[in-house]
Structure formats: structure tokens, C-alpha cells
Amino acid sequence: MVNKDFTISHAAQKTGLTASAIRYYEDQGLLAKTTARINGRRVFDTKAIADLSLLNDLRLAGMTLTDIKEFQSQRRNAGATCASLAEIAQHRAAKLRAQIKAMRLAEERLRNFASNCSSQCGCSQASQCNQIDNLIKSS
Amino acid sequence: MVNKDFTISHAAQKTGLTASAIRYYEDQGLLAKTTARINGRRVFDTKAIADLSLLNDLRLAGMTLTDIKEFQSQRRNAGATCASLAEIAQHRAAKLRAQIKAMRLAEERLRNFASNCSSQCGCSQASQCNQIDNLIKSS
DNA sequence: TTACCACTTAAAGTAACTTGAAGAGCAAGA
DNA sequence: TCTTGCTCTTCAAGTTACTTTAAGTGGTAA
Numbered sequence: 263m264v265n266k267d268f269t270i271s272h273a274a275q276k277t278g279l280t281a282s283a284i285r286y287y288e289d290q291g292l293l294a295k296t297t298a299r300i301n302g303r304r305v306f307d308t309k310a311i312a313d314l315s316l317l318n319d320l321r322l323a324g325m326t327l328t329d330i331k332e333f334q335s336q337r338r339n340a341g342a343t344c345a346s347l348a349e350i351a352q353h354r355a356a357k358l359r360a361q362i363k364a365m366r367l368a369e370e371r372l373r374n375f376a377s378n379c380s381s382q383c384g385c386s387q388a389s390q391c392n393q394i395d396n397l398i399k400s401s
Numbered sequence: 402m403v404n405k406d407f408t409i410s411h412a413a414q415k416t417g418l419t420a421s422a423i424r425y426y427e428d429q430g431l432l433a434k435t436t437a438r439i440n441g442r443r444v445f446d447t448k449a450i451a452d453l454s455l456l457n458d459l460r461l462a463g464m465t466l467t468d469i470k471e472f473q474s475q476r477r478n479a480g481a482t483c484a485s486l487a488e489i490a491q492h493r494a495a496k497l498r499a500q501i502k503a504m505r506l507a508e509e510r511l512r513n514f515a516s517n518c519s520s521q522c523g524c525s526q527a528s529q530c531n532q533i534d535n536l537i538k539s540s
Numbered sequence: 541t542t543a544c545c546a547c548t549t550a551a552a553g554t555a556a557c558t559t560g561a562a563g564a565g566c567a568a569g570a
Numbered sequence: 571t572c573t574t575g576c577t578c579t580t581c582a583a584g585t586t587a588c589t590t591t592a593a594g595t596g597g598t599a600a
Contacts, residue, residue, distance in 0.1 A: 281547090282522040301596065326476055354511050361504065373494045376490040410577070424580090
């Protein structure tokens with residue numbers, strides 16, 4: 263099994279990032295190892311791809327680039343304990359749960375609106391739609 | 402029941418927005434009615450609060466300000482049908498479901514990492530943590 | 541050889557706000 | 571009455587995380 267090298271666009275495809283985002287992350291110092299080059303072009307091995315994937319996953323989890331830098335530096339810091347990484351992850355997971363909850367609520371309201379608007383509204387004109395109130399949070 | 406007026410900060414509190422965001426939305430023409438003023442200060446009645454709430458909800462549902470302008474203009478457009486609003490809502494709900502799915506996955510991975518890192522890792526140093534691989538998407 | 545394609549850098553543009561500076565209205569306290 | 575403090579006002583500039591654009595390079599296919 264060979265440790266194949268990928269171009270930036272292949273790396274992008276593999277990780278779900280864009281090529282320009284990968285360049286940006288490199289600029290911002292988020293790729294610990296300086297990216298290897300052949301003929302001036304970046305090449306990514308499987309390890310580099312994995313690092314990019316993790317980066318993307320942490321972003322999807324709502325971490326900012328600053329958060330991620332902190333996470334990475336903890337990971338490399340010889341004095342840091344494993345528990346400190348776990349704590350960061352726990353905090354982030356809790357935040358995510360709150361976000362997911364809000365989004366589920368929003369999704370439900372949109373879905374209800376769409377279905378009521380179609381079936382119960384009785385108005386043919388958008389400007390007279392009375393179901394729009396269902397979109398408004400009941401608080 | 403009086404139609405009480407609110408200051409911008411009260412409106413912010415009621416809707417979950419910030420005062421500066423509300424000013425920004427007004428600048429961007431997202432508040433259909435020109436906001437009423439007393440002594441040069443904005444005042445928001447219950448209708449205005451409801452409009453802001455809807456705006457916030459649509460943002461929470463992941464709609465961009467451009468999306469929302471489109472939604473509003475459909476709503477006011479005498480020629481538009483009610484179904485066209487429903488369609489926008491349906492599209493948005495579907496997108497939200499996809500986002501929620503991705504976020505649940507990310508949450509699960511973070512949570513697993515935190516718990517494995519604490520209980521099974523056995524390493525005391527973050528730099529040697531072998532559970533970090535669990536964070537990486539298995540694709 | 542010419543055309544094309546994916547890559548390169550650097551700089552500028554974008555969305556959705558936030559922050560900061562400078563100033564005004566008004567209530568409470570000395 | 572004066573002053574302190576609070577919240578509001580506008581306008582400009584800053585922020586995050588990229589994307590887009592412009593101008594140029596290297597390798598390959600026709």
C-alpha cells in the first residue's frame with residue numbers, strides 16, 4: 263500500500279474543503295507541518311489529508327479557527343494533559359447540542375408553515391397568507 | 402391591552418437579536434416599515450417586534466439576508482402565490498435537515514472522543530493521545 | 541508549437557455583523 | 571442647577587473565514 267500524494271484539488275475533494283480554503287488554512291498556520299511541494303505545487307500525503315479532515319470536522323462542529331489553533335497547541339504541548347483536550351471537546355459538544363436544538367425548532371416551524379400554507383391557508387395570494395404567523399416564535 | 406412601545410435594547414432582548422444587528426437590518430432595508438422614532442430614538446411596537454422575531458428565526462434557519470429579502474418580497478408581491486412561499490420554506494427546511502445531520506455527527510464524534518480520551522486513553526499527555534484518530538471522519 | 545489545464549501568489553472583495561468614536565437626551569442625586 | 575450616568579444616535583472602521591480576481595508558471599495533449 264503506497265502512501266500516494268494528492269494535488270490540492272484532490273485533497274479538497276477528499277476532505278470536503280475547497281482548494282482556496284486549504285491555502286488559507288496554510289497561510290493562517292493551521293497546518294502544523296509545512297506542506298510539501300513538488301515543482302512549487304503543494305502535495306498532500308495521507309497524513310496531511312487526515313489533518314485536513316480533522317480540521318474540517320472541527321469547523322463543522324462550530325469551532326472557530328482560533329479555537330482550533332488552541333486545540334492543536336494543546337495537543338502538541340508536552341505539559342498539557344489528555345484531559346484538557348477532552349474538556350475542550352466536551353464544551354464544544356455541549357454548544358453543538360444547543361445549536362442543534364435551535365435548528366430543529368426552526369426546521370419544524372418552516373416545515374409546518376409549508377404544509378399549512380399549502381393545505382389550510384385557502385388564500386391564493388402570498389400577500390394575504392395568514393399562516394405566516396406560525397413562523398413566529400411563540401414566546 | 403395596550404400596544405406598548407419598546408426601546409431598541411428591549412426589542413433586542415425580546416427577539417434574541419443585538420441592538421446593533423437591528424440597526425444593521427434597518428440599514429439593509431430588511432425592516433419593511435420605516436422604524437418609528439421618538440426624540441430621534443427608535444421605538445418598536447408589538448408588530449415590529451414580531452417582524453424582528455421572524456427575521457431572527459429565518460436567520461436561525463440558515464437563511465441569508467438576501468434569502469430573507471426574497472422571502473419578504475414574495476410575501477408583498479401581489480402576483481405571487483402562497484405556494485411560492487411554501488416552496489421557499491420547504492427548500493430551507495430540507496437544507497436545515499442536512500445541516501442538522503452533519504452537526505449531530507460532529508457532536509457524536511466530539512462526545513466519543515471526550516469520553517474515550519478520559520476513560521480509555523491511558524496516556525496522561527495530550528501530545529501522546531491516541532484517541533484523536535476517533536475524531537477523524539471514517540471515509 | 542500551440543493550446544489548455546491545474547496550479548501558483550498577492551490583493552481585493554464579501555457577508556453579517558461588531559466595535560469604537562463622538563455626541564445628545566434625560567433621570568437621579570448633590 | 572449642575573453633574574453624573576445611562577442609553578440612545580450616526581458613521582467609520584474592524585473582524586472572521588473565506589472567495590474571487592488578476593497575472594503568471596509548468597506540464598501535457600493535439
